[in-house]
Each structure stands twice: as C-alpha cells, then as structure tokens.
Amino acid sequence: MASFDSTFLDLGRLDNLSYNDTIIHRIDPRAKLLVTVVFIIVVVSFPKYALTSLVPFFFFPILMAYLAELPVGFLLKKLLIVSPFAVFIGIFNPFLDREVLVHLGSFDITGGWISFGSLILRFVLTVGAALILIATTSFPGICNALDRLKVPRLFVIQLMFLYRFIFVLTEETLRMVRARRMRSFDKKRPGIKQFVQMVGLLFLRTLERAERIYLAMCSRGFDGEIRTIKRLRFTLRDLLFLSLFIMLFAVFRFYNTNQILGNLVLQVFR
Amino acid sequence: MHMADALISPTVGLTFCAISGGTIIYSAKKLKEEANEKIIPLMGVLGAFVFAAQMINFTIPGTGSSGHLGGGMILAILLGPYAGFLTLASVLIIQALFFGDGGLLALGCNIFNMAFWTCFVAYPLIYRKIVKQDSQPTMITFAALVSVLAAMQLGPFSVVIQTLLSGISDLPFKSFVLLMQPIHLAIGLVEAVVTAAFIAFVRKARPEILQAAATSRLLAQIPIRKVLIGLGVVTLLTGGILSWFASSHPDGLEWSIERITGKSEISEPVKGIIPLLGAIQEKSAILPDYGFKPGGPPQTDEMQADQSERGEAWPAIASGTTVAGVVGSVMTLALAFLIGFVFKRRRSKVR
Amino acid sequence: MSHHIIDLQDVHYRYPDGTQALSGISFRIVHGEAVGIVGANGAGKSTLLLQIGGTLLPTAGSIRIGEIVLSKKTVKEIRKKIGFVFQDPDDQIFMPTVFEDVAFGPLHLGWTLDNVEQSALKALEKVNCKHLKDRPPHKLSMGQKRAVSIASVIAMDPDILVMDEPSSNLDPRSRRQLIQLLNTFDHSKIIASHDLDMVLELCERTIILGEGRVAADGRTRELFSDEKLLAENGLEKPLSLQYQRLRVAK
Numbered sequence A: 001m002a003s004f005d006s007t008f009l010d011l012g013r014l015d016n017l018s019y020n021d022t023i024i025h026r027i028d029p030r031a032k033l034l035v036t037v038v039f040i041i042v043v044v045s046f047p048k049y050a051l052t053s054l055v056p057f058f059f060f061p062i063l064m065a066y067l068a069e070l071p072v073g074f075l076l077k078k079l080l081i082v083s084p085f086a087v088f089i090g091i092f093n094p095f096l097d098r099e100v101l102v103h104l105g106s107f108d109i110t111g112g113w114i115s116f117g118s119l120i121l122r123f124v125l126t127v128g129a130a131l132i133l134i135a136t137t138s139f140p141g142i143c144n145a146l147d148r149l150k151v152p153r154l155f156v157i158q159l160m161f162l163y164r165f166i167f168v169l170t171e172e173t174l175r176m177v178r179a180r181r182m183r184s185f186d187k188k189r190p191g192i193k194q195f196v197q198m199v200g201l202l203f204l205r206t207l208e209r210a211e212r213i214y215l216a217m218c219s220r221g222f223d224g225e226i227r228t229i230k231r232l233r234f235t236l237r238d239l240l241f242l243s244l245f246i247m248l249f250a251v252f253r254f255y256n257t258n259q260i261l262g263n264l265v266l267q268v269f270r
Numbered sequence B: 001m002h003m004a005d006a007l008i009s010p011t012v013g014l015t016f017c018a019i020s021g022g023t024i025i026y027s028a029k030k031l032k033e034e035a036n037e038k039i040i041p042l043m044g045v046l047g048a049f050v051f052a053a054q055m056i057n058f059t060i061p062g063t064g065s066s067g068h069l070g071g072g073m074i075l076a077i078l079l080g081p082y083a084g085f086l087t088l089a090s091v092l093i094i095q096a097l098f099f100g101d102g103g104l105l106a107l108g109c110n111i112f113n114m115a116f117w118t119c120f121v122a123y124p125l126i127y128r129k130i131v132k133q134d135s136q137p138t139m140i141t142f143a144a145l146v147s148v149l150a151a152m153q154l155g156p157f158s159v160v161i162q163t164l165l166s167g168i169s170d171l172p173f174k175s176f177v178l179l180m181q182p183i184h185l186a187i188g189l190v191e192a193v194v195t196a197a198f199i200a201f202v203r204k205a206r207p208e209i210l211q212a213a214a215t216s217r218l219l220a221q222i223p224i225r226k227v228l229i230g231l232g233v234v235t236l237l238t239g240g241i242l243s244w245f246a247s248s249h250p251d252g253l254e255w256s257i258e259r260i261t262g263k264s265e266i267s268e269p270v271k272g273i274i275p276l277l278g279a280i281q282e283k284s285a286i287l288p289d290y291g292f293k294p295g296g297p298p299q300t301d302e303m304q305a306d307q308s309e310r311g312e313a314w315p316a317i318a319s320g321t322t323v324a325g326v327v328g329s330v331m332t333l334a335l336a337f338l339i340g341f342v343f344k345r346r347r348s349k350v351r
Numbered sequence C: 001m002s003h004h005i006i007d008l009q010d011v012h013y014r015y016p017d018g019t020q021a022l023s024g025i026s027f028r029i030v031h032g033e034a035v036g037i038v039g040a041n042g043a044g045k046s047t048l049l050l051q052i053g054g055t056l057l058p059t060a061g062s063i064r065i066g067e068i069v070l071s072k073k074t075v076k077e078i079r080k081k082i083g084f085v086f087q088d089p090d091d092q093i094f095m096p097t098v099f100e101d102v103a104f105g106p107l108h109l110g111w112t113l114d115n116v117e118q119s120a121l122k123a124l125e126k127v128n129c130k131h132l133k134d135r136p137p138h139k140l141s142m143g144q145k146r147a148v149s150i151a152s153v154i155a156m157d158p159d160i161l162v163m164d165e166p167s168s169n170l171d172p173r174s175r176r177q178l179i180q181l182l183n184t185f186d187h188s189k190i191i192a193s194h195d196l197d198m199v200l201e202l203c204e205r206t207i208i209l210g211e212g213r214v215a216a217d218g219r220t221r222e223l224f225s226d227e228k229l230l231a232e233n234g235l236e237k238p239l240s241l242q243y244q245r246l247r248v249a250k
C-alpha cells in the first residue's frame, strides 16, 4: 500500500471530484448506481475467451469520463495502483492453457493468453466503472440512493457516519503519523509495538468522540429511530440515462457491434 | 485478498451478493431489535477508526517489509458479530468505491470472505468459546491469535472456491490452494499478533469495554444453526437458479431476449454485407476470440451459433474479419469521444 | 414568559469515576438574557452546560426549564427547548452533508417533511451558509463548521441557546463574524468560554465558576474589572479592558 499521505490525498481528490457539477454529476444517484451495476454484470457475463467483444464496452467509461470532465490520467493512475490480485491470478493462465486457439498470420495465440487478455480488459472495465461511479456521484448521494432502494436504514446511516468520520479520523491519524515521523529520523515506519500504541491512542480518542456524537444526536431529538429526508427526484432525464445505457449494453452484449460497424465501414471504402 | 470483478462469473458474484446482502438485512434487523441505540454512532466511528488504522503501514519484524492492519476481528470483538459485520461490510464498500479494491459485483464475495467468516464463524465459535468472563490475559491473547488465524485461512480458501466456480482462471484447485493458504498464513500471523496486542492494550486502558462485550447476551449468542440454515437456503436458491439458468441457457441473458423477440440469434445485417466479405466470412471464424478450433475449450455461445450456421468450417483466422473487428472497435470508441465532444460544446454554449 | 426561565438549585454532579465536578450551583436566568460562564480549565463549565442541556442528570439538586423539572422522563421535552452547540463542530455535525445535518433535528422532532426542509433552509440562511447546503462537512472551514453547527441547532427553533466555547479555533475574522451572528439572535443565551472579550461583547451577565461552585455572579463589566477576583479564579482581564485602562492612564 502507498504511504499514508498519498493514500489520504487520493481519497480526498476522488471525493472532491464527486462534488463537481456536470451533466453526469446531476443525474440521480440511483440511475448511476444501477447503470454501473448492470454494466459490470454484463461485462463479466462474457465467456472466458471474449476479447474484442469487450472492447465496445469502453464506450461507457470514455463517454462518462468525458462528459463528467474527469481527469483521466488520475483515474488511470488509480487503476494501476489498485490491488493487483486479479492480474496476479490471471497471469497463470498463459502457462496453464497452452492450446493454440487462433492463428494470426504466422503467430499462434494460445487460449491462456486470450483469457488473460480478456481478464485484463474485465479488470480495467469493472474497476474503471466503480471509480467513475464514485468520481461522479457523491458518497452521501450513493447513501441516499441505497436508502431509497430499501437497503436497511441502520446500515445506510452507518455508512453515512463512516464516510463522515473517515475524513475526521484520517486527518487526526495523519497528524499522528507526521508527528511520529518528526521524532524518529532513523525509521520510516513504526514497528508493531509502536503501531499498536498509536492505534490504541487513536482508539481511545475515537471512543470519546463516539460518546460525544451520541450526546449530540440525543440533544437533537435522536431516540433510536433514524429518519431520513427524501431528497432525490427521479426525472425523465434520469430515466433516459438509465434506459439508454442499459439498451446500449444489451446491444453490445448480443450484437457483434464491432463486426457490424467494421463491415459497414469497409463496405463504404470498397 | 480482495476478490475482483475480473475473476468472477455473474452467477458466483450474484450468489454471494445475495448471501452477504441477506446477512446485512438479518444483522440490521437483529441490532434494531436488541441493541442499545448508542451502538449506531459507535459503529460508524469505529469503522472510520479501522479505516484510518489500515492506512498506517508498519514494519514487520524480521523481514523489513511493510504490513497493515485488517481489523476485522478487532471490530467483531469490540462490537459483537452483528454490528461488527455491518461495520466491516461498510468499510469494504468504501474501499471498493474509493480504492477500487475488489469491485462492486465482487463486494458480495469480499464481504463474505472477510466479514462473514470473521464475525459469524471465527468470533463466536473460536474466540467466544475460549474467552470466558473471567479469562486470564494470556487466554484472551491466545483466543485472539487463533481466531484471527482461522478467519485468515477461511477467507482465502473461499477466494479459491469462488474463483474456481467462476472458471475465469485456469489455476487448478490444488496449486491454487497451495498458493493462497501459506501466503495468508503469514499475513494472518501478522494480523493475529497485531490484533492480540491491540486487544491487550484495550484491556489495560479500558477494561470495561471488553467486559461489556463479554457479558452482553446479544453479542454472545448467535443462533448458529439458524444462520447456517438461512445461509444454505439462500445459497442453494440463488446459486441453483442462476447456474441452472447459465447452464441450460449458455447465455442466460440471451435466453430471455429470445423469449421476448422470438428469435435466437440476432440476424446479421443481411443486406449491408457485401458478397466478398461474406465469402471471406464463410471460410472463417468471426473474430480472433471466437476462432476456436473444433473440440477446443468450452464453447462460447457465439461459436455455437456459428457452428450451426456454417457447419464445421474452422480454418485459421481470416484477416478480413479481423480488420472489420478492429475498425469497428475504433469506431465505437471514436463515437464515444464524438458524443462527449458534441455534448460538451452544446453545454458550454448554453452556459 | 415564565417558560424561558432556567432555574438551578443546589446542583451537584459527580462523574461515574468519582470526580466531583459540580458542588452546589444555584442561579436563575430569565428570558432573553445572555449569560457568560467563565472559569479555569476543569472548573466545571462543560459539565454545567451538559446538565442544562439534559445530557447529564444532576446527582443532587434540581434544574427547572420553564415549568418542567429536569428528570429522566422530561429529558426529551427539555431537549426540544434547548439548542446545544458542542465545543467541537466535528462532533456536532455528524451527517454527511450540511443540509442533512441541519435537517436532522427537525426531522427527529417529528415535523412534516415540508416544515423540516423550510426550517433547515431558513436556519442556513440565518447563518449565511445556504450556499453550502450540499457540501460535506469535511470541506468546510472551521468558521463555516461553527456556523453550520449553530444552524443545525436553531433549525429546531429552541428557546435557549447553550454554547460551549463557540469561538475556540477561530481566526480573528471568523470570530468577529460569529460574534455578529450571535448578537442577532434574541434567544436566551448561555455561553461558556475562555474568550473573555467575546463574553464581554455578548453577555450582560457573567457567572464565574471555580472548582464546581459559583465564585461570582454579576454584571460582566464589573466582574471583569475586578482583577483580584479574576486572578483567584485563574482568569486574566480581557484585553479590551486592559487597553481601556492604558488609555485612561495616559
């Protein structure tokens, strides 16, 4: 994992993006959430050796990133430092599945390489879609969407609190980490003992904070029952966004879009 | 250890989403009925605490490499299984969104692998069985060590199972297990030591917290049987239905389209294709990914469609179709840029 | 307007760990009064405020807000009358957006959704923060956070505002804005603070606490000019009064 500072800054940057105001940011979080989930399911529903048929799906992230004015370089960088577990597991495929499936000129391409390539495309598409979702939808918006989609309220409210206090606590932690670094010139990282001390201190402070928050909630009428205010309005625009993209995914899934388009073009030039 | 979208099939992903989702609903209901309302802010703030603690790297003694905390068992011990599960699930959701760890579809798997085993198996069946109200500190430390190690073996093992069931990776069961388990024994050992040290710290600083957790009825008694039965039913139902769907209709989604439109394969653009290309296509597979030799690996649906249409002609790939595919891909993506561009122009004019 | 009266009689409080924080506090505050509460660290200011806000119940003595005597049963009733602004806005603002936070109180008082929305927006307008309504709290400055936490309290339309160190951690300009803002409220106000200059500007009357007891209770200007009294209670004369004296000396 990257150093505390850079992780913290990245988190903040992504969070900042989600509060921008573009045509995509204004769309109802429920619509974006559903489209993203459908997108991911459709992408992973392709057979193991699907490769070029996945390419049209880049349409979605590219269009979203463009319309939402996202810094593509930053998102790509995030994609690269994401936990490489999938790639790590996938890299075994070329060594295990050596059956030649495709001859491209004089090249023989084995099934393993194709499925590995497919896996990489899936990885980029699915993780990219999740990152784009959070870069275009504020987390409180996502919580509101979950609430309206009937996720248990206790869970939703706890997600809200988590989000709210992540920023308070990571900042507190950042100060601790920096203070420790100032005092110890020799070692970059704390050892386990020091780590537990730091975290223990943070824990004690956190408990006190939880107590104060509870008091603050009580003094504002909290009685164990959480109520939420309905702030989302699903408009025609949101419906259009939802249905158009889902239709598009269906087309990409069931028609060989590449082939049809390509043929059309080639035909024109012939 | 995060499971990734890229490794799973929709069947596996959705089944585990159903399992984890069901457990979330059940836990939320349970907490609402029985827990003190104070736990609501406590869960959120402790989740943020674990999140922040995860971001601090420490040096693993003897190796010089760096590690970081997972914190699952810590949450289970401090909050009990239900609240611990919900909190851990929330942390995983934030990680999936903000760090791209795992993915949204794989969330179900990840919540199951990390939070379920920890909170509903390792904690009640190991930690709570060892730690009694008047346990000695060494006993508590021992319990923390063992339960974390167990959870950290069960989690990766279910990663192996989920990956195998999905069929995207070619790793055979045995080598996969041999790859995963020892690595996570090492990772688990570090996590176990840190967890035990942390619990020891809490015991010294705020003994009443562990005391409260140890005596609380809600935290102690989980209707294991009920949970397991519920779990089994959900798994069988979702998994069963989805895999039946997937196997009897190789492409489940296509099956429903077929039902709706009444035709099985969407016909090719009949008129648009010039005879020459058609002739090339006659002799070839459509695209590199579908250009399998007969008797090759598991067939894809497109391939089946081809076979039924064109019989058993599977020569090497024809460059013509490849070109068409590549051109098509480029076009689709160019179109994305174009639409984005037009939209943006329009918008900036409106402004 | 008897229901705007706060009446404390011989209030004692001992924390569960045995710390005796308050030992016999009595005073009475009438409608519209602004009262400062000052005293050294650990004098019991925060504890006293928590009693008035109904978060802690006195171990002995009684607190009356209007006609209601504070007890476990009446706590809810009392919390509706009292708007409590905590010392750290990061504890006070617990919802993930400004609007949701300000709406939390009205929503949990059981108001209709329309009323909730209206009163939340009105409160934000009052503290000049309406434009921040969709922001998450971690993207606010300290002064903005303070303003929002005040808005989240006045949205509930309380009779009495209780504030613990409202000016801590504010830069001079935000502090000035806060003072101006508080001056526009005609609620009864109880303000605990180490910022004696602010107390001097906002409160006619001041209560000095020392070791859990009322050390002095009177007109702010008079108390703050009494250097001996201030020194006994670990306080220093506010700068504005010191400056005045210098000028007089010339």
Ligand SMILES: Nc1ncnc2c1ncn2[C@@H]1O[C@H](COP(=O)(O)OP(=O)(O)OP(=O)(O)O)[C@@H](O)[C@H]1O
Pocket: C015, C016, C017, C019, C020, C021, C039, C040, C041, C042, C043, C044, C045, C046, C047, C048
């Ligand atoms: N939660 C607690 N448990 C036990 N003792 C406490 C607690 N909070 C405060 N005390 C003690 O009660 C006494 C009064 O504390 P209080 O916080 O009311 O003082 P204060 O006047 O607000 O101080 P400050 O100016 O530092 O805010 C102190 O001796 C303090 O140590």
Ligand SMILES: [Mg+2]
Pocket: C045, C046, C047, C164
């Ligand atoms: Mg105080």
